[in-house]
Amino acid sequence: MSLSLNELESLARKAARGAGYDWGLAEEAGRAVRWLACHRVAGAEALCLVLAARQEGRLCMPVIDNLRGGASAWGALVLCPIALGAAICDFGVLPDQVDFGRVAVPLLLVPAVSAFAARSGQAVQLSAGGLSYWCDADGASLAAANPILPDADVTLKIRPGPARTGGQPGHSRAVVAAGVLGQLTDFAHRTYAPATQASRAGAGASGSSDAD
């Protein structure tokens, strides 16, 4: 189905919330998926994989040592790309090279790393499972990065010189497969309260007849 980017972002935000993220991180998830769709990359599909991993209890949240390059995910767990991306942007400073260890669906890190690169005026290379994304890269090189890797070891390298400014994104729609849409919709549905008669009567009632 062809979705507007506002629809996609809103759905992704609600789905992330439905899967248990706090609202602030759910907002980051919505933005990341929108950014990827804007670059014609299957962000919705990537988010589905992350939310499923979260449901299975396979995700761990980053700690400060992750940002300093001194730790990786614990045991069988993989780092959450939404939280890691948010932390990278929040800290705004990284060592020249950071090995994060296993990260779930590294593609979802790309929007945050690109924002970091743009803001810090540096070029950043994100390597994951043999693939390499130039952050601030244009849509074409990102599209070539499909298919989406579920989990991979991720390394960020900061390169001297200005950030590459890739082609403008400019895609204004997202085509989302029915199965992916269904999964995100199911997650989003968990944010809705059940329809009860009391809810229907009390919450939105006009207080007088509609027919006047």
Next chain:
Amino acid sequence: MVMRLARMGSAHQTRLSFMRVLLRRLKRESWTFEQARFEISAGGVGRAVYVAHGPAHSYSLVAFAHDLPDAQRSDRVIAEAWDATFALFDGVPDEADLERLERNVPLQEAGRITERELCLSRANRSGRLFAHVVDSLAEGRQPDAKMVADVGYLMRTTAVYGSGKFGAADREVIADRPEFAAPFQAEMLTVYLIRAFVMDLVEHLAASRAPDLAVPLDPDLRRSFSIGNSTGLGMAPFLVNHPVLLNNWIAAREEAVARVCALETASPVEVQAFNAVLGRAAANAALWKSEHGLQLEKLADLRADLAALRSHVASSDLGADRPWMRLIEWGQVHLGLEGQEQLIALILEPYGDLVDDLADAMSADEDTAFAIDGRMPVETLRRCLDDHYDWALGIDWTADAANARAWYVSEEKLEPRLGQRFDEPISEFEQPLSPGRDAARLAVALRGWAPQALVAEFLLALPEHRHIVRRVQIATKFPYAEIRDNTIDAGMLPIDMLRCKLAFFGAGRFDPRSDRWVRINMYAGAPFPHELAGFEDEAWAYGVRL
């Protein structure tokens, strides 16, 4: 003071309201309009297309008229059928477009539209007035003017969706077109064309019923008809969810007031223009009807304020010595909130050249405010809270009344609702629409953190505060981003938020049906598309011309 709910709930339309911004542009740029199709049966079923041609783009209202049984007529989001349904098409639709729209638009939320569509809307007939007007015209006479004045509209829209909803084009797709520089212009154009369609529809129905006897509406009476609107809770979260946009609306209005107040003198022509519109505002307030107790009190306040204002103005010299500043200061002492807000609108009226350009600054690129400044030290964040959320930190959040409500979305057609937190199992579904409480929780969570610790470190440890930290940083940069009242308090009135937003749209005659539901009039007194070029009454939104 500006961002208190009681004041926002007393807002009036101004020169910067989006309907007025739109009509000024359509007139200035000599837009032309055509009824490209009108394929409606004598029974009122069929389709029509109204096209607006601008300098670079054309836009078409595609209207579908339906035969709706009375029992199905509801203004709630949970309704599933309407008297008429609409889409605003980007360009001029061909037959294939119309067929596609005919399969989807009547379904509203259950259908899909595309990037070729900018808005989706629907409307219901007024049970009080629609039949009366058709009957009267078919019998060769004008409808009863008092009934027309009392109801005000033949149809009321119950939603006007834009910005990518249900598959429509995102705002970003059209944001670089000059006609969409100000907010909600596509939505306002949709409603403007709906009004023209509805008036044509009643005249068509009367003429179909009695071809030899029927008369069209008298042009002055015709112009007095608005499009009604019935608005529920959905609009209230919008203001909280778009803090930068809200800031830009309020900031533009405050800047307009500041520019006018800075004038050392006023010319006789300007004073006369002010007096004329003051008289019209008083007449409008006298005709404004409501049956809701809260609104009746507000109307009484407004009428008394306007009487006091007229009396004061009659004995004042508005020519010199910063007249508008003096008048605003007088109002702050002698008028209630209704009168003060009305006065702000009135002093802008003579000064289009000075303030109208502010309309283009009322949109917002909300992306730029999204990023959190994680390098901010915790002590700075604390100071931001103290400076901008003092109103929230002073509330006793352990009191049930302060937490009485919760905003949530029902699975039933995703209707936004407001429930009683302690009586209903809704807390786990709560939407993040309580910045005051969340700011207070943040203040508590920050205790014990070293002053020089970074916000980034704090959020890594406590990600549940990420949403409110973002808001606090936005509110620090944008002084009007946050409503400075408790949005989940037992006594909070959602209609205050609705009125603020609707006044910025340009609506009038607010008529609450409960604390969370309001009927309004849109475009009452406005020229129709075919009248626009020769229409000189800039202050049409005040209704009655004296």
